[in-house]
Amino acid sequence: DVKVTQSSRYLVKRTGEKVFLECVQDMDHENMFWYRQDPGLGLRLIYFSYDVKMKEKGDIPEGYSVSREKKERFSLILESASTNQTSMYLCASSFRKGSLSYEQYFGPGTRLTVT
Amino acid sequence: GQNIDQPTEMTATEGAIVQINCTYQTSGFNGLFWYQQHAGEAPTFLSYNVLDGLEEKGRFSSFLSRSKGYSYLLLKELQMKDSASYLCAVRDAGGTSYGKLTFGQGTILTVHP
Numbered sequence: 480d481v482k483v484t485q486s487s488r489y490l491v492k493r494t495g496e497k498v499f500l501e502c503v504q505d506m507d508h509e510n511m512f513w514y515r516q517d518p519g520l521g522l523r524l525i526y527f528s529y530d531v532k533m534k535e536k537g538d539i540p541e542g543y544s545v546s547r548e549k550k551e552r553f554s555l556i557l558e559s560a561s562t563n564q565t566s567m568y569l570c571a572s573s574f575r576k577g578s579l580s581y582e583q584y585f586g587p588g589t590r591l592t593v594t
Numbered sequence: 595g596q597n598i599d600q601p602t603e604m605t606a607t608e609g610a611i612v613q614i615n616c617t618y619q620t621s622g623f624n625g626l627f628w629y630q631q632h633a634g635e636a637p638t639f640l641s642y643n644v645l646d647g648l649e650e651k652g653r654f655s656s657f658l659s660r661s662k663g664y665s666y667l668l669l670k671e672l673q674m675k676d677s678a679s680y681l682c683a684v685r686d687a688g689g690t691s692y693g694k695l696t697f698g699q700g701t702i703l704t705v706h707p
Contacts, residue, residue, distance in 0.1 A: 483636075510693050521699035522637070522681065529692035537694070569636060573693045580685070580693020582627060585636035 482506070483586035485570055491592045498557040500589050502570030509575040511553035512583060513537075513545065515566040522569065528553055529575065560593045567591075596620045598698035600682050605704045606672055614667045614680050614701045622687030627695065628656050628667045629681040637681055641667070669703075677705045 486501035504511065512527040514537075524537030526545040534545050542564060546554045553572075557564055567590050571583040597619045606612040616626070625644040629637035643649055643658035643665060655668040669676055679702050683695040 512694075514697075519699065522683075522697040524694065524696075527692065527694060535692070538696075575693060582639040582642060583693070583695060584639070587636050 483570055483572055483584050485568075485586040485589050487589050488587060489590050489592075491594065492557075492560050493594055494561060496557075496560050496593075498560050498591065498593075500555040500557075500568055500570075500591070502553045502555070502572075502586055503551055504553075504570075504572040504584070504586075505551065506572065506574070506584070507550065508572035508584075509550075510573045510580055510583075511547065512571040512573075513543075513553065513555045514569045514571065515539070516569055516588075517566050525555065560591075562593050565591060565593045596684050596686070596696035598682055598684055598696060600680075600698040600701045602699065603702045603704070605706060608672055608674060608705055608707050610672050611668065611670050612672060612703065614669070614682075614703065616665045616667070616682030616698060618663050618665075618682075618684050618698075620663070620684055620686075620696075623660065623684060624687040625685040626656075626658055626665050627683045627685065628654075628665075629683065629697075631679045631681060631700065633678070640680075672705050674705050674707070677703060679703070 513525045514522045528547040570586040573583045600616045628640040631637040641656040679700040681700045682698040
């Protein structure tokens with residue numbers, strides 16, 4: 480079974496803090512993704528990575544950065560947390576063979592509250 | 595870009611059949627996925643269509659018409675545990691998209707006894 484784990488289920492941070500969300504997958508997947516999920520807005524892609532040290536902006540990258548130093552680990556960084564970044568953050572990974580990518584597997588999510 | 599539309603909420607009765615529709619307008623298309631998400635949990639993969647037609651997997655089936663930009667998820671013999679949000683997602687075309695998905699807002703299905 481594919482396993483995607485996230486460092487925390489719940490996190491409370493203060494405005495202006497630097498926040499790190501960690502994601503680890505154990506299936507040697509090439510692609511990794513960070514989403515946020517908000518009521519009425521659905522899942523929105525923040526950033527994704529298709530290889531170590533490679534990253535691409537998603538639909539809402541502002542206020543976020545990412546790091547992928549190892550294949551199994553993909554980190555989301557909030558440089559200076561703000562209250563509008565209070566959300567559920569979901570990490571996902573998928574296998575890729577050449578130009579074909581397969582279904583994404585999701586981690587359990589981190590509910591972040593910024594006060 | 596992608597624009598994906600699905601109903602916000604649906605209700606159905608245990609034992610019945612329900613069809614959840616998804617329409618999309620895309621600048622490129624390379625497959626459509628359905629995910630199930632129970633409240634407070636992560637989405638889990640249900641089905642995948644890239645060619646026109648019906649894909650059946652137990653009580654769940656998914657249909658795709660690429661010319662109409664339309665898909666549906668059919669759930670048969672509904673059970674209470676099927677109460678969840680169902681997410682339609684379209685995969686971008688192109689080798690540089692790396693499997694990027696655009697999700698609809700999800701349909702919250704409530705199954706009543």
